[in-house]
Amino acid sequence: MSIKTLPDLVPDAELHLPREAERRLSNGLTVIAIRRSAVPLVELRLRIPFGRAPLAPATLLSQALFTGTSALSSIDIAAELQAVGGSLAAGLDPDRLLISGNALAAGLDRTLELLAGVLTDATYPAEEVATERERLVDGIQVALSQPAHLVRVALLKRIYDTHPYAVQTPTPDEIRAVDPAGLRELHAERVRPAGATLVLVGDIDPDRAIDVAEKVLGGWTGSAPDGVIPPTPEIRTGPLLLVDRPGSVQSSLRLALPGITRTDPDYAAFTVANLIFGGYFSSRWVENIREDKGYTYGSHSVVEHYVAGSTWQGAAEVATEVTGPSLLETLYELGRIASLPPGEEELEQARRYALGTLRLGMSTQSGLAGLASVYAGFGLRLEHLREHSEAIAAVTREEVFAAGARYLAPSRAVTVVLGDADKIESQLSVLTAVERSTE
């Protein structure tokens, strides 16, 4: 066969940020509008701080937000949005309520009008709320049968203990106890513009889009009480937590370590160290437990950022019979990234991946909208992409080594495994102390 050589890469052009405008409206709402005109659409993200909102009512509110106003029924709202090619939905995490959607660019004004109607005049009609309540309960029942959900529930509890982030899914009974009056009360208290951020991205003139938002959302007023969440607690190390799921044909392996924020001076080095360990396909962890040993379809490690603190998390679903060996290799790879400097070549590869995927993430309207909205939640703007790129480009082997030692040391990690306990406990207990979950 012929020998061929790999073509060189053409160096990236300078990072180009899209045209944007920003204005803080008199009602306290910040509007960020970004132009990307490739397709004639507009993406919308409205982030409303929701820290410390009561979990069950907040969860149901996110599901029932679009069930009606004094002028429109839930079906009217859906139909009117559809007429401009639009759709809106709400989601909740412990920091914020996020309304997301998109529409044809020509439908921006109408979409904002319908959004304003919901924000200022949601009525939570009893019939519709009853329907959404039962749907939400059904959805939680289904989630409780999913290993990924169950292990996350256990991991959050293990990481956050008594902190508000520890429980993020209400129980069916808690949901059943929420009535429309409770939703109206929570809406009146927390669905307020002060401190909220609206991001619009698409085939729009940024200044005009903000003018429209100002006009249409000007009648949405008020501010919410302080929802500030206390800083996340130290993660206390301890025995591996084993959660029994009898009959499980795989084990869900999770590890967690304290993380750092995006603006921490070590963040770029930490990002690269995480990539080398397990943050992308060409990482040591994936190459080891998937491509060499065939223990898993995939493993992945990420930094999860919440407003009150960040954590590092690693995840893999592994075959039941190799659960112990999978943990062994995982601890080995964590130990290696914490104990030895990375190779020059693997550092460059991870660096280029970090820089390249950042560009990919900015190449679509929805990518930009997601980034801008998430960043805004942490007080950052797209300009941060430039700073982050520069930091990634400059990070040295020594800094990555130091970050690995400091932030990825297995001695500081907590581990949770969900699986068929009778089949995996002995595999795990030869490696580390194991404690069975009693919940």
Added chain:
Amino acid sequence: MAPRIKIPATKYPVERFTLGNGLRVVLSPDRSAPVVGVAVVYDVGIRSEPEGRTGFAHLFEHLMFQGSANLEKLAHFRHVQGAGGTFNGSTHLDYTDYYEELPSGGLERALFLEADRMRGPRLTEENLRNQVDVVKEEIRVNVLNRPYGGFPWLKLPPVMFDTFANAHDGYGSFEDLESATVEDAQGFFDRYYACGNAVLSVAGDFDVAEATAMIERHFGDVPARPAPELPDFAEPGLTEEKRETYIDRIAPLPAVAAGWGVPDPISDFDAYLPYAVLAEVLTDGDASRLVERLVQRDRTATNLGGYLGFMGDEYQVRNPTALLLQAHLPPGGDAGKVLQTIDEELDRLVTDGLKAGELDRTQARMATRLLQGTDDVLGRAQPMAVLELQRGRPGLLNELPKLVSEVTAEKIVAAASTLRPECRASIEVIPGAGQ
């Protein structure tokens, strides 16, 4: 009633040519972001795998990542990601795709990688055994260890179809996967992975002349091999209702899915397209007919979906395929009642026609979704490659929003009138987990 919103269109340029060895090429330049998408699709999928080798097309897709003449194992992944890019592949009923998305400076590298494996992957016993293990874990994650795994895409075809090609489990049985050999893989490559049976597509930030030269340079010497004859997988449509159930030991709540045969997506596209719109009229959003009735009014369903093609790839599938409706039900939900209500609603649609504005708004929302899909370079490269492969018409991607918007109410009603209970296949999930 507000005036109908104008349905916009994209004008992505499309260049088509064929190399001397028969490889078809589609180029769609757009310089609005400094990224490129590269897709190679081969005209072979789940329907072409041999009996006794269920899951082989997908297993073979994994083997295409395990090295080739100039690439060691792991090299493909490292070279793409080391260029700042992402990669993947997927196996469908009628095609298998491989793709990369990278900063534009990585284009030539991606072309090199695709050309190298088009000449032939390194098929070794060790890599085969490793990827059989990986695929088994993939099946455990996606099917065996989760509720509703394989529902309905693996569960409904055996109810609806009789032939092995159309009915079998495309993920494969562990027994078949474990008995796969390197010789099987070589034979599969030789037969189906001919450059005459493939399309290369590039979308995004590049110069057409430069990209053309790169493509000649890297793919020009891939040995010419003709495409195998395209099989005909057609089966006679159902003439009596088929209905089956199975117990999902993990699922806590019941679910049901139904499928009806539809016109040939390729040779009878004009008749097929109304079914795509009908699926959305029935199920897209709270204002759609079946969501309004089943979820909001009757509360006999918790969630509802409707689409064409078992893998939801409505414009990337050949005959035979289906319109599918699926519903997740509340505790104790009655699947028979849900199917009966669907029949009632279809009858009502046929008898009373569409309401004012109903079709316009559905088409507007469909346009948004189609347009949004093309904002991403891979959302252009991948579908254009398949549209070229199956139809010789990559530019259809630009035309779809308009074509969808031109489907008339009469055609929707006519399509709905064919969705009779007697030509319906359905599968019901009986929850096996304690409620």
